Amino acid sequence: MLKLALIVGSxxxxxxxxxxxxxxxEGAKQRDDFALDVLDLRDHTLPLFNEPAPVGYTGGKYSEPAAEAWRHLIGQYDGFISTVAEYNHAPTAVLKNAFDSASFEWNRKPIGFVGYGGVGGARAIEHLRGIAVELQMAPIKQEVNIAMAEYLGVVQQGKRLDDYGHLVASRTAVFDNLVWWGRALKAARGIEVKAA
Ligand SMILES: Cc1cc2nc3c(=O)[nH]c(=O)nc-3n(C[C@H](O)[C@H](O)[C@H](O)COP(=O)(O)O)c2cc1C
Known part of the structure; x- marks a missing residue:
């Protein structure tokens, strides 16, 4: 069974x-092809990255105990989904810091994004795709974009995300593709490779 984590990014x-x-x-509960844990960044308080040396030179070790705990936690998962708030056309600082607070533990694992905002968090997600590639992750193409109409529908008109069929369909596509990439990369991680 694939072990995925949902990172709550604001x-x-x-x-x-x-x-x-x-x-x-709720969507994950309807699936039997992965288990999902929630990693809420409110519960995993990480200091702003302030390491004296790049982690590439430390074997991936952090001097901050909270970052050490976080990276070991990240290392337990086969893939990730993140909620993506868009702050000034970019991801939240707390989410970027969470990425910086682990290193090798992200490598060769897929990640999918569920964004929201004026354009469904799309601009922040594009930043995250680049960050994910630098961390040697596989950011999957499919994404959920909760755009202004749906955002306001939920916040102001008492609607539920389930009322929007295209969002439910895109959530399914994210799950399906996380499973595909998660399985493929889990199998490949079992193979010794010398690539850096
Ligand atoms: C500092 C800040 C900057 C924001 N910048 C953007 C933006 O660039 N694009 C956008 O679509 N929404 C922007 N918003 C509105 C957010 O999409 C909206 O507040 C959303 O609820 C933020 O996510 P959160 O409630 O999980 O923090 C911004 C909100 C904040 C607080």
């Missing part, structure tokens, strides 16, 4: 993130 009071996070968990 932490401010009254965050919208709780709505997509709950909806992702």
């Amino acid at each position: 932490t401010r009071p009254n965050r919208f993130a709780d709505i997509p996070a709950k909806w992702i968990v």
